[in-house]
Amino acid sequence: MRSDRPDEVVVVGAGIAGLSAAHRLAAAGLPVTVIEAERAPGGRMSTQAVGEGLMERGAQFLSTGYESIPGLLATLGLEERITTVSGRTMVADDGRTWRFDTRRPLSMVSGGLLRGRDLVPAARGGWAARRELAARPTNDLGRWTDLDERDGLEWARERFGQGLTRRLVSPTVHGLYFQELDANSAALPGTLAAFSARGASAFTLRGGLGTLTSALAETVTIEYEVRVDRVQRPESPGGHVVLTTSQGRREAAAAVIAVPAGAATRILADPAPDEAAVLATPYSRGLLAGLALAEPLAEDELGGAYGVLVTPGSSSPLAAVAVHSRTNAGAGEVLTVMFGQDAARRLATADHATVRAAAVESVEPWLPGLADRVTDSRVTRWQEAMPYVPIGHAEAVRRYRARLPAGSPVVLAGDYLGFPWSDSAAFNGLWAADRLVAELTGAPPERSGTGP
Template sequence: MCCECGTCCRRFAAPYARVDRRPAGWRTFTARRARAVTVRGGLGRLTSALAAGLDVEYGVRVERVARDDGAGAVLHTSRGRLRAAAVVLATPARPAAAILADPTPRERSVLAVPYSPGLLVGLALREPLAPDELGGAYGVLAGPGEATALAAVAVLSRADSGACGGDVLTVMLRPSAAGPLWSADDPTVCTAAVAALSPLVPGLTGRVTGTRVVRWEQAMPSVPAGHVRAVTAYRSGVTRADAVVLAGDNLGFPWTDSAAFNGRWAADRLLAHGHGDLPESGE
């Protein structure tokens, strides 16, 4: 599975193990029966490999997706109109709701999902963390009662020891800390992240050789009461007449296994319903 920190992992411990010599509110997450692993070179290599045989266009903004009276779908884009046999709409809920014309009640229900923002900081280190730092775990999570700005920390070298000569720590800030820092400049955000992590990684300030800040407005979809029922109703209600099928993270979680399941389900549903005869064309 893929955690929000950006590293694909196998099964996590259930639920988490205590970090040795760490505050009581901190827990580690690591692999069960197998070590944590990632895709060398970044997760982008996975999607690039999957798309290698497809006709992929970049820099095209989809402004509207509309069903075409049972005969496929029409896409209004920054390069004009396109017709397609079917469309898999795999964006987060907010952009999907904005571009989907005339959503059905069941579509509106699964698209009405709140998101929490994500403010992540990557800290490059000259050398990998020592084996006993952060309890030797791939990552740590802060408990709800812990007085810290941190939500979680992931350690690249614990998933891919050959990725680089040093290390990369991915620091995820809590929403309560991310909010006030959202509009701050990158150096200010990095300083806050290093200060929050320093109690767990002594001497961190002098070990950082590079930083990167990522602001993710719709990072984590919530799962309000009744949402699973809404997703089940939506999936069971997709018919042969539906040329647009949703497959965003609002139907599951923002993890690799969930994305793969949603995409495969949507594609299988369209193929089973006979979509695929109408070649894509411009107008």
């Protein structure tokens, strides 16, 4: 373990937040090292091969409505890897399915997702979103405090009506984030409405989303398979941050903690009240099974959908299914089967074969005979998959950022400071880096995608 660079900035965690921070710090000319407990970068934004296809281990796609990640893609020369994702979507609810295309709003009517009585409240809510929400930053949770005290389910019903909320908004939150709408504040559905009002669409990268985190990792120094056990602030002004790691003690000029809340809580010594408030963020659990198939799905299977969203409260144990062949990202076929919270807890200690069997059994009502088509499989588990946005949390994030003392050598950058999508995590890392660049060099760098 290198310990002779007390002038360096140490970034704890090589996920999208930590790598974004490290990349920005290095670009500003600061010595920076990333410490990562795993043997590879990316965390919940990483990709693995399954059979002849690819499985996204966490984040499933990117959005044209993102504000931080596009700048990273451009800087790294990855724009040529961008490829579209089919907008076809299926919502499943105990024997009933609704199909629509996100690029063709009227298909929600023709596909039965919207009924006659839903049209007026849905149209009214869409118009209000375009007028009031579309221009807001969708990566900075601290800018959504006005929706912070409203229950997300209550707000969505009021804005968009019962029908659209039940058959689209709730399944979206359940399918993408493994969460319940009423466990979040209105800031979450409000931001989703902003994406929709912008006409945002999904895209991915050829080779998988891990292409981005791997490219970021190549621009900085990373020490893998090193566990950080403690981060302590300097004992006196002008002193060094002390990190206790599995390979010994080291000092640094500053540290960015870019790991999920549970790990950050364990390693941060004596958190201040504002830090403790944001670190109290709850998470959904993630259990994903990648099923490789001998052949891609036929055009009409799963309604031609890239994504299947399962209505919360249905008898299915699933939250969602993603179809690799409909991302235009490469050959081979993989179904990424994502379990809901109850099933993820029930199968928390189950072996690979049991999880695979449960995934196949759960999808077979939509794809009869699936068991005979599976050639390979992988299972990914996340104890902390996606941060919730509970009531009061946006204000806690705003307060942490506003009251972080000048010269603070320890800065939080985990996903608990934002929304449960990768662009918000990248924003957190960029924000932390900009803060330290200003403190350590006295000259803020050119800002890109970090908001005001």
